[in-house]
Amino acid sequence: MSQALKQGENALYIPVMTIDFATQNETAMDQAAEWLAEAGLRPTRQRLALAALLVGDGRDRHVTAEGLFGAAIESGERVSLATVYNTLRAFCEAGLLNEITVDATRSYFDTRIDDHPHFFLEDQQQLSDAPSDQLEIARLPKAPEGFEIARVDVVIRLRRKG
Numbered sequence: 001m002s003q004a005l006k007q008g009e010n011a012l013y014i015p016v017m018t019i020d021f022a023t024q025n026e027t028a029m030d031q032a033a034e035w036l037a038e039a040g041l042r043p044t045r046q047r048l049a050l051a052a053l054l055v056g057d058g059r060d061r062h063v064t065a066e067g068l069f070g071a072a073i074e075s076g077e078r079v080s081l082a083t084v085y086n087t088l089r090a091f092c093e094a095g096l097l098n099e100i101t102v103d104a105t106r107s108y109f110d111t112r113i114d115d116h117p118h119f120f121l122e123d124q125q126q127l128s129d130a131p132s133d134q135l136e137i138a139r140l141p142k143a144p145e146g147f148e149i150a151r152v153d154v155v156i157r158l159r160r161k162g
Contacts, residue, residue: 021053021061021071028056039094049077050087054097060112062100062127068109100127102155117154130156 022028032051036043053071054061069084088109091097098110102120108127110118117130135154143149 021063021068021075022056022059024049024052024056024075024077028052031056031058035096039091039096041090041094041096046077046079046083047087047090049075049079050084051091054091054111060110060129062108062110062118064106064108100153100155102127102157115152117156120155120157122157122159127155130154 029048029052032048032055033043035051035055036047041047050068050072053068053075054063065081065085065088068088069079069081072079072084088097088099092099092109095113096111098113100108100110100118102108106125110127112129116132117135119128119130120126121128137152137154140149140152
């Protein structure tokens, strides 16, 4: 899916990842089990259910814990919001997801784990991938003594003109 933001005569096309979730079916559960196994995570019932919603259809998505919690409840899964948060953190620690913090109160979890920048549409509170080939970072500051750079997250905040 893509969305066009008008910018003068040119349109800026922003690929917006799907915010719907995969349907929980046998194929999605198999995909989820394989995803967890690749990371060496034990496939508990709740992990399988949440993983199926995230990656069961093979599509990339940016989700919040609250969004995934809602999708889990709608699918009939009995899970607490705390369990969803803990599971998402476990998925991040296992290298299955990246957490993208957009402000002090909101994080998104990205199923696409390669290095890539993001657009954050402020008025819609929506995170999407930005084109990597248009980003150039010439140099990073040196890390302080005793530290190393673990990761660089680039979030480009957008708002409508006017």
